[in-house]
Amino acid sequence: MMPRRxxxxxxxxxxxxTARKRSRRRGPTDSxxxxxxxxxxxxxxxxxxxxxxxxxxxxxxxxxxTAADVVRSAMAAIVNGESGPRRxxxxxxxxxxxxxxxxxxxxxxxxAGAVLPLAGVPVAVKDNICTADLPTTCGSRMLARxxxxxRRHRSAPAAAGRSRHRGQDEPGRVRHGLVHGALGVxxxxxxxxxSRVAGGSSGGSAAAVAAGMVPAALGSDTGGSVRQPAAFCxxxxxxxxxxxxxxxxxxxxxxxxxxxxxxxxxxxxxxxVLHVIAGADARDMTAAARAVPDLVAAAEPDPDAGAAPxxxxxxxxxxxxxxxxxxxxxxxxxxxxxxxLRALGATVxxxxxxxxxxxxxxxxxxAAAEASANLARFDGxxxxxxxxxxxxxDACAASRGAGLGAEVRRRIVLGTFVLSGGWHAMYYDTARRxxxxxxxxxxxxxxxxxxxxxxxxxxxxAFAVGERTGDPYAMYRSDVxxxxxxxxxxxxxxxxxxxxxGLPVGVQLVAPRWAEAELLAxxxxxxxxxxx
Amino acid sequence: MPHPADFLTxxxxxxxxxxxxEVDRLAAGIAGIIAHxxxxxxxxxxxxxxxxxxx
Numbered sequence: 063m064m065p066r067r068x069x070x071x072x073x074x075x076x077x078x079x080t081a082r083k084r085s086r087r088r089g090p091t092d093s094x095x096x097x098x099x100x101x102x103x104x105x106x107x108x109x110x111x112x113x114x115x116x117x118x119x120x121x122x123x124x125x126x127x128t129a130a131d132v133v134r135s136a137m138a139a140i141v142n143g144e145s146g147p148r149r150x151x152x153x154x155x156x157x158x159x160x161x162x163x164x165x166x167x168x169x170x171x172x173x174a175g176a177v178l179p180l181a182g183v184p185v186a187v188k189d190n191i192c193t194a195d196l197p198t199t200c201g202s203r204m205l206a207r208x209x210x211x212x213r214r215h216r217s218a219p220a221a222a223g224r225s226r227h228r229g230q231d232e233p234g235r236v237r238h239g240l241v242h243g244a245l246g247v248x249x250x251x252x253x254x255x256x257s258r259v260a261g262g263s264s265g266g267s268a269a270a271v272a273a274g275m276v277p278a279a280l281g282s283d284t285g286g287s288v289r290q291p292a293a294f295c296x297x298x299x300x301x302x303x304x305x306x307x308x309x310x311x312x313x314x315x316x317x318x319x320x321x322x323x324x325x326x327x328x329x330x331x332x333x334x335v336l337h338v339i340a341g342a343d344a345r346d347m348t349a350a351a352r353a354v355p356d357l358v359a360a361a362e363p364d365p366d367a368g369a370a371p372x373x374x375x376x377x378x379x380x381x382x383x384x385x386x387x388x389x390x391x392x393x394x395x396x397x398x399x400x401x402x403l404r405a406l407g408a409t410v411x412x413x414x415x416x417x418x419x420x421x422x423x424x425x426x427x428x429a430a431a432e433a434s435a436n437l438a439r440f441d442g443x444x445x446x447x448x449x450x451x452x453x454x455x456d457a458c459a460a461s462r463g464a465g466l467g468a469e470v471r472r473r474i475v476l477g478t479f480v481l482s483g484g485w486h487a488m489y490y491d492t493a494r495r496x497x498x499x500x501x502x503x504x505x506x507x508x509x510x511x512x513x514x515x516x517x518x519x520x521x522x523x524a525f526a527v528g529e530r531t532g533d534p535y536a537m538y539r540s541d542v543x544x545x546x547x548x549x550x551x552x553x554x555x556x557x558x559x560x561x562x563x564g565l566p567v568g569v570q571l572v573a574p575r576w577a578e579a580e581l582l583a584x585x586x587x588x589x590x591x592x593x594x
Numbered sequence: 595m596p597h598p599a600d601f602l603t604x605x606x607x608x609x610x611x612x613x614x615x616e617v618d619r620l621a622a623g624i625a626g627i628i629a630h631x632x633x634x635x636x637x638x639x640x641x642x643x644x645x646x647x648x649x
Contacts, residue, residue, distance in 0.1 A: 423631040434608065441609070456611070463611035471610055476624050479604035485596065492634050534623055535630050 115183050115277045115331040122182035123172060129165035129182030136184035137161070140275045151250045152260075152269040153186070160195035179338055179358075186270045186279035188263075191322065192311040200313055204446040204465030249527055252294060254565055258524040261291025261540075264325065268295040271325050278326040278335045284316050285425050286519075286544025288323035289556035293519035293568025296558040298332045298585070299325045301544075303575045304551035305350040307336075308343030316432035319425075319548050329557065329586040333361035336578065352576060360579035361586045370407025371587050377403050378413035378512035383543055389522035391562020396518050399559045399569045402591040403516065408584075413512055415503040420496045421546040426538060427480050427493035428549075434477025437470065472534060501550040508574040514584055515572040517543050519556040523565035547572050555585050559592045596628060 113121070113132075121127045137158055143150055161184070168182055192198045199205045250265045252258040253273040260269040264281025268291035271279050281288040283301035292299025301323040312322055322339065326332035337357040343349040364371055379400060384393060400410045442448035442461025449464050451457035466474070480489040507515070520540055530537040547554040552575050556568040571588070573581035601621040605612060612620065 420634060423634045426627060427631055427634070438609075455609075459609050459611035462609055466610070471608075471612070472620055472623050474608045474610065475601065475604045475620055476627060478608040479596070479601060479624065479628075482600075482604055482607060485600070488635065489628075489631060493631075496634055533626070535627050538627075 113277060114328060115180065115326065115334045118183045118277060119179060119181045119334070122168070123177065125172065127182075129168040129172070130162060132182045133161045133165040133184060136276060140270070143273050143275050148256060149251075150253060150256075150260075150269050150273055152266040152273065152275065154189050154199065154201065154266070155196050157193075157195040179334065183278065183335075184276045185335065186267055186276045188267050188279070188281045190263075190282055190313040190315075191280055192313070198313065202465065202467060202470070204440050204462075205313075206447060251527075252524050252565075254296065255524070257526055258565065259294065259527055261294035261524065263287045263291075264299075264323070265291040265295075267325050268292050268297055268299065271295070271297045271327055274327075278324060278331050280335070280339070281323050281325055282312055282315075283321050283323040283544075283548065284319045285429060285548045286541040288325060289519050289544045289554060289568070289570060290541055292325055292556040293558070293570075294524035294566065296566030296568075297325055297327055298329050298555065298557055298589075299323060299568075300332050300336060300555040300578075300582075301548070301553060302336060302340065302578055303350075303553045305348055306340050306352075306354075306553070306576070306578065308339075308341075308346040308349040310343055310345040310349075314436040316429040317436060318432060319429060321548075329555075329582055329589050330358075330361045332555075333357045333582045333586075336582075340578075350576075355579040357579055357582055361582040363586065363590065372403060372584060373407035375403075375408040375584060376511055376513045377408045377410045377584075378507055378515045379410060380415045380418065380507075380515060380517060381412050382415055382418040383517040387521055388518060389562060392518050392520070392522060392567050395560035395562060395567040396516065396569055399588060399592060400516060402588060403584075406587050406591055410516070411512075413507050413510075413515070415500075415507065415546065417496065417499040417503050418546055421500045421549055422538060422542050424493040424496040424500065425541075425545040425549055426476075426535075427489050428497060430473045430477035431481050431490050431493075432477070433470075434474045434481065437466070437474055440465065469534070497549045500546050504546070504550040504552055504572070504574075513573070513580065515570075517570045517572065519543060519568035519570040523562050523567055543570060551575060553578050553581055555581055557585050557589055557592075559588070596625075598625070601625070 118132055122129050122132060137156065140153060140156065144153055165182060168178065171178065172181055187193055187196070189198060190200045197206070250260040250269050252260045253269050259265065264279075264283070264287050267279035267281040267288075270276050272295035281291070281299070283289060283299075286301075288299040288301050301321055304319070304321050307322045309320055309322060312320060314320060324332045324335045324339070326335060334357075337354065340354045340357070341349070342351040377400070379396075384396070404410050440446040440462065441458045442465070443454075443458065446461060447465050449457060449460040451460050463471075479485060480493075504515075521542060522540075525540070544554070544556075547570075552572055554570055554572045556570050558566050559569040560567050569588075571581055571585050598621050601624050602617065604624075605617055605620065
């Protein structure tokens with residue numbers, strides 16, 4: 063059941079003196095938020111008590127609070143944040159009654175002695191991951207009535223709601239299209255500045271976490287769809303190794319790239335959720351049957367590490383990522399992050415990933431080609447809304463033309479083009495070979511002794527809503543630093559590390575395949591060192 | 595660079611019913627993307643295999 067929207071948002075006025083004392087990791091309530099508020103006339107005060115994943119699970123597990131109380135609090139925060147003319151538009155649907163029922167079941171299990179790692183933790187789920195209680199629409203008219211069930215992560219948390227894509231239809235970049243749904247037709251706003259984009263396509267998940275509506279959210283990352291909105295919204299976003307997390311229930315976009323990721327306010331929060339969802343799955347043959355290390359412990363500070371917890375770690379900074387096109391404020395944040403890593407005992411050195419400049423064109427071709435194949439199933443026959451016509455082929459074409467959004471249509475046609483006879487070898491085959499070269503760059507750097515890479519997550523902070531609708535490739539460029547890791551299938555994490563032009567800036571850490579524990583450990587140290 | 599007619603063929607193959615003006619906009623947008631992708635062709639990446647001539 064959809065909760066009714068209440069009246070205008072009743073957010074308390076932001077108090078700068080108090081906010082400055084708070085940790086930035088709790089959401090946009092710090093001094094930066096106050097600056098943004100003065101500049102834009104906006105407030106981004108969280109509407110929840112800011113409990114972390116760990117604290118919520120601990121409090122529910124010990125009986126200090128009930129899961130039902132947590133769910134009620136989260137739903138009140140969501141409804142509050144999604145009401146009024148300045149709502150974020152982070153959510154597209156809720157499952158209030160189902161969440162309350164799940165919370166009651168969790169309270170019963172806890173009372174019976176069960177130990178649940180995410181007991182009572184409200185988790186927002188991106189609208190392209192199927193669940194038992196909510197419609198899965200990908201923000202598209204085409205799928206407005208699709209209803210499929212999965213239950214992977216449901217054993218631990220109490221589900222809270224369904225976060226939105228940044229725009230209509232399947233994952234990809236920041237988009238500006240409209241979304242069907244009960245909450246209106248505005249795009250998801252950046253909690254730090256309502257005139258800016260939240261990023262995409264997991265922008266709803268990132269905005270919900272940044273605004274304090276939920277402590278963590280699930281997203282999906284094809285070329286940067288978790289890390290880019292995480293950077294724009296000032297939260298942590300991790301894309302695990304391709305194969306680390308099951309994709310059963312994830313609506314396929316580009317299958318060789320798609321991966322489920324996690325967004326959280328802190329590295330520790332993201333690690334706790336990732337640890338629950340990682341591992342083999344009989345329903346997904348691409349989910350690797352590898353042991354999952356203790357990611358929760360990896361993200362905890364080591365009390366015996368002393369002042370140099372990263373001693374012996376070699377961090378590479380790819381020269382190709384720091385070219386002239388980088389926003390000076392973003393470069394400054396990256397420089398400070400490198401300095402902080404040195405102060406933590408790590409060795410920071412310049413490395414080279416020579417094929418980086420070809421990664422984005424190769425990704426554009428491969429992702430479009432795979433999307434054109436995956437989205438062929440949405441034809442109004444088995445999947446998707448059907449438009450009546452005289453013949454079956456006409457009905458199929460009319461259904462797809464009417465149901466799929468403009469950006470998706472563009473990608474489908476582009477993908478069909480690069481796969482068509484005569485152009486296949488010229489574009490698609492070339493892109494696949496370039497992808498191999500990009501992956502070899504990463505493997506060569508890691509094989510030469512570099513443990514992690516440090517890069518900017520995005521070339522610039524969040525840009526204005528509608529700024530790049532006329533030039534799709536300019537919009538794609540915001541993923542230029544996240545796409546290479548996706549092509550190589552290696553894990554990467556975006557961490558808020560500073561601000562530029564009054565907006566959050568993220569730095570990206572990239573690790574070798576299956577090295578999520580090392581990635582989270584280094585990120586947790588850097589997070590502690592760069593926190594205000 | 596591909597001819598705009600090639601994009602029209604892709605629209606037909608993609609099984610999408612579109613208004614004529616949208617087809618034009620779509621073709622223009624894709625042409626812009628392809629212009630950036632053209633750089634890929636200059637990379638001339640190898641096929642990853644060594645071929646030996648033998649008797």
